[in-house]
Amino acid sequence: MHALPNESAVVLGIESSCDEMAAAVLRGGREILSSRVHGQAQVHAPYGGIVPELASRDHVRVVSDVVEDALREADLTLDALDGIAVTAGPGLVGSLLVGLSFAKALAWANRLPLVGVHHLVGHLVAAEVAADELAPPYLGLVVSGGHTALYRVGEQGEPAMLGETRDDAAGEAFDKVAQLLGLPYPGGPAISKLALEGDPGAIDLPRPMSRRPGLDFSYSGLKTAVSIELKRRGGLEALSARERADFAASFEAAVAESLVARAVRAMRGASERRLAVVGGVAANRRLRQEMQAAADREGFEAIFPPLDLCTDNAVMIAAAGSRLLMRGVRDDGSLNAFSRVPIGETPWRGDASRPGTAAVSS
Numbered sequence: 412m413h414a415l416p417n418e419s420a421v422v423l424g425i426e427s428s429c430d431e432m433a434a435a436v437l438r439g440g441r442e443i444l445s446s447r448v449h450g451q452a453q454v455h456a457p458y459g460g461i462v463p464e465l466a467s468r469d470h471v472r473v474v475s476d477v478v479e480d481a482l483r484e485a486d487l488t489l490d491a492l493d494g495i496a497v498t499a500g501p502g503l504v505g506s507l508l509v510g511l512s513f514a515k516a517l518a519w520a521n522r523l524p525l526v527g528v529h530h531l532v533g534h535l536v537a538a539e540v541a542a543d544e545l546a547p548p549y550l551g552l553v554v555s556g557g558h559t560a561l562y563r564v565g566e567q568g569e570p571a572m573l574g575e576t577r578d579d580a581a582g583e584a585f586d587k588v589a590q591l592l593g594l595p596y597p598g599g600p601a602i603s604k605l606a607l608e609g610d611p612g613a614i615d616l617p618r619p620m621s622r623r624p625g626l627d628f629s630y631s632g633l634k635t636a637v638s639i640e641l642k643r644r645g646g647l648e649a650l651s652a653r654e655r656a657d658f659a660a661s662f663e664a665a666v667a668e669s670l671v672a673r674a675v676r677a678m679r680g681a682s683e684r685r686l687a688v689v690g691g692v693a694a695n696r697r698l699r700q701e702m703q704a705a706a707d708r709e710g711f712e713a714i715f716p717p718l719d720l721c722t723d724n725a726v727m728i729a730a731a732g733s734r735l736l737m738r739g740v741r742d743d744g745s746l747n748a749f750s751r752v753p754i755g756e757t758p759w760r761g762d763a764s765r766p767g768t769a770a771v772s773s
């Protein structure tokens with residue numbers, strides 16, 4: 412059996428919770444030796460969103476190649492690994508099971524320690540990999556296709572939720588509005604690109620939850636507002652190219668403004684001075700600019716991982732897994748996939764009282 416805990420442990424991470432199959436090798440929880448991501452945009456593009464059955468089928472097709480590529484890129488063989496980390500939830504169960512089964516088989520065959528990782532904990536830890544100086548406690552804003560929430564990552568790395576979306580996630584709203592505007596999946600990057608040609612002040616859209624107290628988010632009303640305004644103007648076909656870009660820019664501005672307003676409110680109420688902004692939507696140019704401006708104004712530090720650590724990747728899973736493995740947390744062959752898992756919970760781990768089971772970081 413390999414020696415862990417170990418400050419320079421080499422950990423393989425595997426992530427397959429949605430429509431990316433990813434594998435990465437990390438040393439010491441921070442040093443990226445390799446990172447491979449196989450996306451499925453072409454598989455789902457004709458449907459305007461993810462088709463779960465097609466996602467898991469494609470995962471099965473590529474999983475061993477992606478893991479092999481990650482090992483090759485790190486210039487390592489399996490016997491150099493000290494442990495394996497794999498996303499156990501939340502996510503699409505069929506997708507999760509592919510990475511999970513592969514990780515279990517690999518760990519068993521090579522007598523390696525195995526640990527299941529919470530996908531959102533992975534997103535948060537991505538900021539710690541990106542910024543050497545970042546360690547708990549800090550606040551984290553996770554904005555992805557499936558989740559939009561604010562967390563406080565406590566002294567021991569334990570995440571506690573401060574607020575979350577009451578309906579759609581911000582990324583989901585990007586994807587749905589992209590569909591309304593006739594743009595391809597995934598919608599976030601497509602809207603962001605088109606928005607460069609539009610005027611963010613051209614179309615008057617609501618700023619979700621702006622008059623409500625607290626730290627919750629809501630995006631389904633904004634999507635409906637876009638849809639109503641589109642119909643009022645005679646539908647997508649009646650729009651000029653410029654108007655279509657105005658819709659993209661105005662929608663992007665409304666999402667960015669509402670995320671920044673929530674984050675600022677959270678930071679005003681917190682003693683922490685650092686905010687990690689993570690998840691696929693954190694790749695958004697406008698959000699990054701406006702959050703940075705707010706951070707400068709308010710006197711806090713905003714930390715954004717590089718774009719490839721914002722969208723789904725396995726570096727973040729290897730990093731979160733390394734932190735767990737180094738403190739002695741282990742899972743076994745009974746490790747299972749869960750579609751919905753509140754942050755801080757690990758239903759895949761039999762004994763929740765073991766040390767560090769809910770921790771983001773050491």
Ligand code: KG4
Nearest residue numbers: 555556557582599600691692694695722723
């Ligand atoms: O974190 P992620 O890769 O997967 C989930 O865990 O959901 O996030 C994917 C989401 C998608 O909804 C995609 O449209 C959005 O992130 N996204 C963006 C951008 N890049 C990806 N949204 C806005 N602007 C972007 N540049």
Ligand code: ZN
Nearest residue numbers: 534555691723
């Ligand atoms: Zn994600």
